[in-house]
Amino acid sequence: xxxxxxxKKKERKKLSLPIFIAxxxxxxxxxxxxxxxxQEKPKVKPEADIIAAKVEKVPFNDPFSPLWEKVPSYSIPLxxxxxxxxxKFTTPKDPLKVKAVHDGEWIAFLLEWNDxxxxxxxxxxxxxxxxxxxxxxxxxxxxxxxxxxTKDYPATILHWKADxxxxxxxxxxxxxxxxxxxxxxxxxxxxxxxVRGKPxxxxxxxxEARAWMVGWKSGNPLSLPDKxxxxxxLIGIGPGSLTPLPTQDASxxxxxxxxxxRVVLSKKMKxxxxxxxxxxxxxxxxxxxAFTLWSGHEGDRGSRKNPSMLKTLYIE
Amino acid sequence: xxxxxxxxxxxxxxxWYEQNRPKRQASAVFDTNKCIACQTCTAACKxxxxxxxxxxxxxWNNVETKxxxxxxxxxxxxxxxxxxxxxxxxxxxxxxxxxxxxxxxAPTTERVLGYLPNDLDYAYPNRGEDETDQPLIQEKFYxxxxxxxxxxxxxxxxxxxTYPACLASCPRMAIYKRNEDGIxxxxxxxxxxxxxxxxxxxxxxxxxxxVTRISEKCVMCYPAVEKxxxxxxxxxxxxxxxxxxxxxxPDKADPENPLDFLVHIRKVALPLLPQLGLEPNIxxxxxxxxxxxxxxxxxxxxxxxxxxxxxxxAMNGEDMELVGALLLNVSxxxxxxxxxxLEGKEVVGYTENGHEAVRIPIKEPTIVxxxxxxxxxxxxxxxT
Ligand code: SF4
Ligand code: SF4
Numbered sequence: 001x002x003x004x005x006x007x008k009k010k011e012r013k014k015l016s017l018p019i020f021i022a023x024x025x026x027x028x029x030x031x032x033x034x035x036x037x038x039q040e041k042p043k044v045k046p047e048a049d050i051i052a053a054k055v056e057k058v059p060f061n062d063p064f065s066p067l068w069e070k071v072p073s074y075s076i077p078l079x080x081x082x083x084x085x086x087x088k089f090t091t092p093k094d095p096l097k098v099k100a101v102h103d104g105e106w107i108a109f110l111l112e113w114n115d116x117x118x119x120x121x122x123x124x125x126x127x128x129x130x131x132x133x134x135x136x137x138x139x140x141x142x143x144x145x146x147x148x149x150t151k152d153y154p155a156t157i158l159h160w161k162a163d164x165x166x167x168x169x170x171x172x173x174x175x176x177x178x179x180x181x182x183x184x185x186x187x188x189x190x191x192x193x194x195v196r197g198k199p200x201x202x203x204x205x206x207x208e209a210r211a212w213m214v215g216w217k218s219g220n221p222l223s224l225p226d227k228x229x230x231x232x233x234l235i236g237i238g239p240g241s242l243t244p245l246p247t248q249d250a251s252x253x254x255x256x257x258x259x260x261x262r263v264v265l266s267k268k269m270k271x272x273x274x275x276x277x278x279x280x281x282x283x284x285x286x287x288x289x290a291f292t293l294w295s296g297h298e299g300d301r302g303s304r305k306n307p308s309m310l311k312t313l314y315i316e
Numbered sequence: 317x318x319x320x321x322x323x324x325x326x327x328x329x330x331x332w333y334e335q336n337r338p339k340r341q342a343s344a345v346f347d348t349n350k351c352i353a354c355q356t357c358t359a360a361c362k363x364x365x366x367x368x369x370x371x372x373x374x375x376w377n378n379v380e381t382k383x384x385x386x387x388x389x390x391x392x393x394x395x396x397x398x399x400x401x402x403x404x405x406x407x408x409x410x411x412x413x414x415x416x417x418x419x420x421x422a423p424t425t426e427r428v429l430g431y432l433p434n435d436l437d438y439a440y441p442n443r444g445e446d447e448t449d450q451p452l453i454q455e456k457f458y459x460x461x462x463x464x465x466x467x468x469x470x471x472x473x474x475x476x477x478t479y480p481a482c483l484a485s486c487p488r489m490a491i492y493k494r495n496e497d498g499i500x501x502x503x504x505x506x507x508x509x510x511x512x513x514x515x516x517x518x519x520x521x522x523x524x525x526x527v528t529r530i531s532e533k534c535v536m537c538y539p540a541v542e543k544x545x546x547x548x549x550x551x552x553x554x555x556x557x558x559x560x561x562x563x564x565x566p567d568k569a570d571p572e573n574p575l576d577f578l579v580h581i582r583k584v585a586l587p588l589l590p591q592l593g594l595e596p597n598i599x600x601x602x603x604x605x606x607x608x609x610x611x612x613x614x615x616x617x618x619x620x621x622x623x624x625x626x627x628x629x630a631m632n633g634e635d636m637e638l639v640g641a642l643l644l645n646v647s648x649x650x651x652x653x654x655x656x657x658l659e660g661k662e663v664v665g666y667t668e669n670g671h672e673a674v675r676i677p678i679k680e681p682t683i684v685x686x687x688x689x690x691x692x693x694x695x696x697x698x699x700t
Contacts, residue, residue: 084487086512087425124435125514125524163529175370175526178435188367202369203525212368214504214527222509223528240488242508298430302510303487 048314052100060266078306088304110267118256119296123178130162131294141288148236154277157234158265165230172225248287289313324590325413332484341498343563343597345585350557351469357549370527376534377549379471385444388437403592417593428516468603474521474534475596476583485516551649584626586616648674675697
């Protein structure tokens with residue numbers, strides 16, 4: 001071996017040691033990471049029927065916000081209500097389209113369904129409204145929770161009503177709307193007040209004349225002419241138990257356009273009435289959810305409705 | 317469905333809830349023979365309870381002319397037609413209803429057989445009064461009626477039924493029957509306007525308020541009843557056709573209680589359409605001049621002719637106790653729970669605490685004055 005060759009061999013030896021050390025270090029760090037990854041829960045979204053996508057700001061009163069186009073749409077089949085009498089045996093042809101978003105403070109659902117004839121009044125005896133609802137309860141809910149919740153799984157229900165939407169958009173839909181030729185002599189005790197038989201708007205009736213409007217007097221939310229939101233927030237612990245919650249802070253809006261209802265229903269994620277059983281919703285958690293439609297011209301109301309089955313909702 | 321006993325149809329029947337009779341039952345007897353359709357009762361109720369905006373069309377008390385009148389239009393014909401055959405069978409002295417009640421005839425999806433009236437159905441509350449169903453027929457020298465020459469007035473309020481269809485139909489349980497007096501009320505805070513009750517009540521005595529958008533019904537003037545006072549439609553009755561009180565079941569009938577006496581002892585007053593199965597608590601003395609017995613049988617059940625026999629005895633002066641009981645009609649506005657006929661001369665009514673509420677001579681004393689008054693030197697037209 002020449003002196004040159006000996007020199008080269010020495011240099012190669014000098015180089016291979018740090019490479020080996022470097023490789024060993026990389027391998028040991030990778031192994032640590034690998035072991036650590038094995039110990040941690042993997043961060044994958046659990047399987048859910050509906051995922052409420054995280055957005056910057058929830059469009060809680062806008063069913064036509066461009067934001068809705070960016071989130072996935074879920075097709076939810078609706079079924080008959082054949083459990084509690086009175087029942088409804090017929091079902092809508094098409095499934096309900098549902099989208100959901102949240103911004104950490106509010107959660108909103110967009111419900112969309114076909115309806116060729118919007119039913120927006122409940123003034124006459126045979127008039128029933130179009131309506132839709134979202135039922136939320138803790139996961140995994142027992143099957144009975146589907147019927148408006150149970151004692152252990154109270155259901156928070158967001159209920160949008162087409163007639164309330166009209167009251168808000170166009171002002172209280174008064175008696176004269178349904179009976180335009182109405183003429184009246186007097187409503188006691190205000191006999192002087194009725195000019196040419198045309199009654200004053202309900203909202204302007206004096207306190208004394210409201211004595212005959214017992215629903216309004218007793219504070220029944222259905223009877224109040226001054227509606228604040230088209231979405232009512234209710235709690236249920238079983239069939240027939242539906243009760244409005246004290247803080248009515250749910251929001252939303254429904255618009256009917258060319259044969260389609262698009263309705264947003266939204267609520268605060270942290271329930272303002274959690275003492276009364278309202279649900280608190282957290283990010284990265286799973287919940288049980290159900291959706292329901294009422295079709296006014298089919299005489300739907302109360303238990304005459306088309307609900308979905310209980311579904312899972314994951315909040316991103 | 318649980319089984320309950322309905323004495324008016326003489327058998328057990330299916331009902332949505334278990335049998336739960338109130339401690340006592342507010343009830344009334346209406347004598348159709350004396351009603352003059354003055355509508356004072358209607359106005360008394362209207363001004364008290366239904367003068368608000370949204371209640372214009374409502375008559376918790378209405379008086380309709382039978383056979384042509386009905387409010388809402390055709391309520392009775394519609395429900396009877398939907399119900400199908402209504403057969404009563406005589407077993408011994410009693411009649412048993414063998415047809416179906418509106419609970420038993422309910423379609424699969426429903427709790428009760430019913431229908432929702434249209435707004436126009438409420439638009440003719442006085443149709444049929446002194447009217448014919450078709451134009452008069454022109455004979456050679458006179459005009460002839462196109463039907464039998466009889467009609468009568470039927471005042472109607474909520475029957476505060478023992479088995480209310482309104483209560484059974486409400487999926488929210490917003491309708492309740494008070495244990496203290498059997499009055500049926502709608503909780504105005506809980507009602508969510510499903511109108512199941514409007515649909516279910518065969519007598520159509522639940523109404524939808526167009527403005528408050530919830531349902532309302534007759535409250536039997538419960539604030540008055542709680543104070544021992546008659547409801548307003550009853551105490552203002554011009555024709556004195558009404559008797560208000562509390563009614564026991566036939567097995568507990570008290571002959572001194574004026575209501576029990578009329579309904580259970582003399583059996584002179586009958587429920588309206590008992591075959592529907594609600595055990596209604598307003599009872600009617602059938603009209604004596606209606607020549608169509610089948611019509612009476614349909615409206616008041618199989619005991620209609622028997623009730624008339626009983627009534628005619630009183631009219632002929634053969635039953636002074638019954639005359640006495642009938643004289644208590646609208647004689648006071650205080651609720652009487654006992655009555656006595658004293659030596660066939662006077663009838664006395666007592667309140668619950670035993671106080672005398674009213675005393676009436678059975679026969680009004682008559683003084684006949686001379687046709688020619690000697691003192692004044694005048695002739696009298698009216699001598700009694
Ligand atoms: S008459 Fe009608 S409203 Fe009255 S208690 Fe009976 S079912 Fe109910
Ligand atoms: S007040 Fe009496 S007599 Fe007059 S219509 Fe009414 S029930 Fe008949």
